[in-house]
Amino acid sequence: MNRRDALKLTGSILGTTVIGAACFLDGCKRANRESGLITTSDLALLDELGETILPATDRSPGAKDAGIGIFMKTIVTDCYAPAEQQRFIDGLGQIRQRAEREYGKGFMELSPIERYGLLLPLDKEAREAAGKGETHYFSMFKQLTLWGYFSSEPGATKALRYNPTPGKFVGCIPYNEGDKAWAR
Numbered sequence: 001m002n003r004r005d006a007l008k009l010t011g012s013i014l015g016t017t018v019i020g021a022a023c024f025l026d027g028c029k030r031a032n033r034e035s036g037l038i039t040t041s042d043l044a045l046l047d048e049l050g051e052t053i054l055p056a057t058d059r060s061p062g063a064k065d066a067g068i069g070i071f072m073k074t075i076v077t078d079c080y081a082p083a084e085q086q087r088f089i090d091g092l093g094q095i096r097q098r099a100e101r102e103y104g105k106g107f108m109e110l111s112p113i114e115r116y117g118l119l120l121p122l123d124k125e126a127r128e129a130a131g132k133g134e135t136h137y138f139s140m141f142k143q144l145t146l147w148g149y150f151s152s153e154p155g156a157t158k159a160l161r162y163n164p165t166p167g168k169f170v171g172c173i174p175y176n177e178g179d180k181a182w183a184r
Helices: 003-014 021-026 040-053 067-081 083-103 112-131 137-148 155-157
Strands: none
Touching: 040 067, 040 083, 040 112, 040 137, 067 083, 067 137, 083 112, 083 137, 112 137, 137 155
16 A cells, blocks of 8 residues: 555545645655653643544543644644644644633643533634534644554454454454454
8 A cells, every 4th residue: 555545544544635645645754853842741632632533431641641742743844844743743732721711720730521621612612623624723733642552452452353464364354243343
């Protein structure tokens, strides 16, 4: 499978285009990479944002267990165009401001229920923006969380049924309602 096909598949899984896709199609890192773009406190916030989007359950680990913050930092720093990077960083600032405005404390101090309550309207805004053909910063967080989680070892092996390749070919595998999806 070539990069273009992989990107199309990822886009179909996420239900939209992948932000920063041009870098993958080019097959190179951006030369204008900024190492200080995302700080250590941003990483902690990204981990908690990811965990709010994909929390741990009794059946699977959460996004934080997959190291989602460092994944987001890598993709944003190495693959996003400067305008996309700025939208992402501005979005982090808006989430911090919104938490202070609505709850009187920082996002990191919010309970899981408060975090969910803060992100739910952002998800609605992101869907409305997508309907208009615009990119909302929350879509970036959500896409990166899903992509990073399901391509990580915990996501692929514990949240999905994992079948390591190479392995023997079994052409017909029974599926029972409620089974996890397959990962390869």
